[in-house]
Amino acid sequence: MKFSIIIPVYNVYDYLDKCLKSVLEQTYKNFEVIIVNDGSPDNSYEIIDKYQKLDKRFKGYKKNNGGLSSARNYGLKYVTGDYVIFIDSDDYIANSLLEKLNDVLNKEKVDIVRYNALVCDMNGEVLSKSNDIEYLNEKVDNVILELTRRDFFEPAWLYCYNFKFWKKHKFLYQEGMIHEDFGLTPLILYYAKILIWPKT
Numbered sequence: 371m372k373f374s375i376i377i378p379v380y381n382v383y384d385y386l387d388k389c390l391k392s393v394l395e396q397t398y399k400n401f402e403v404i405i406v407n408d409g410s411p412d413n414s415y416e417i418i419d420k421y422q423k424l425d426k427r428f429k430g431y432k433k434n435n436g437g438l439s440s441a442r443n444y445g446l447k448y449v450t451g452d453y454v455i456f457i458d459s460d461d462y463i464a465n466s467l468l469e470k471l472n473d474v475l476n477k478e479k480v481d482i483v484r485y486n487a488l489v490c491d492m493n494g495e496v497l498s499k500s501n502d503i504e505y506l507n508e509k510v511d512n513v514i515l516e517l518t519r520r521d522f523f524e525p526a527w528l529y530c531y532n533f534k535f536w537k538k539h540k541f542l543y544q545e546g547m548i549h550e551d552f553g554l555t556p557l558i559l560y561y562a563k564i565l566i567w568p569k570t
Contacts, residue, residue, distance in 0.1 A: 371475060373401040373468055374451030374533065377459050378441030383412045385460040390421045390428070392462035398469035403428045404445040409435030414459075439543035442526065446536075453483075454533050456526045471530050481562040483530040526555070535562070 375393060379386060393403055405418050407430060418430040433444055442456060453475065457463060467485070474483055526543070539561050543554055559565070 371400065371453065371472055372451035373398075373471070373530075374449040374454045375401055375403045375457055376442055376445035376449070376454065377403065377405045377457050378408055378438055378445065379405060379414050379418065379459045380408045380410045380435070380438075380441070381412050381414070382410070382459040383414045383417065386414050386417045389457060389459050389462050390417065392465065393457070394421065394425060394428075395465045396463075396468045397466050398472050401427060401468060402451060404448050405430045406441040406445045407432045408437070408441040408444075409433065437545060439545040443542050443545070446542075449533055452533060454531045454536060455529070458527055461527065475530075478564070480564040481532045481535040482558070482565050484528055484565065485530070487528055529555075529558075531558070 377389065377393075382389075390403070390405075393401070403421075405421075405428065407415050407418060409432075415430065415432070418428075421428040422430050429448065431444065431448065433441070436444075446454070453471070455471075471483055471485070474480075539558075541554060541558060
């Protein structure tokens, strides 16, 4: 099973190395990294280029600035994996994330897997976390109803998506919008037949 990781980049020179390093150090190795430089005026591409030279699974692309949605949509054109995840370039992931996702997906053939996230300050202190709720093959209507009741809304980077499912429904992020995930996530959940939402 292959994962495609899409990382949009814009003015994140101070954070990008930590983000890409967390992907490089994954315990599960079958992945590709699609890094989209969205016309960033800083030196972020120096870091992208470093990882391209370090590991052939890292692939950097340049485009004119169009915003986060535009960069994500652009990256989707280059996906060759079975499942897609998005990472914001000022975030990082646990080194066991892909391995845990692979374990889940080998047991359950699903459209979406949702995982948990922590919001931390610059010193690594936890400020908040995503809701720790278990859904296993839950009805989609129940999940969408649950979304309306919580403070921590579900961004793009909180899910792993089956790419065949994604292509079937031709999902795209609406460009030129702030918090574009908020509009698309409920739609994706609506069309999903099976969800796995592991409690950790």
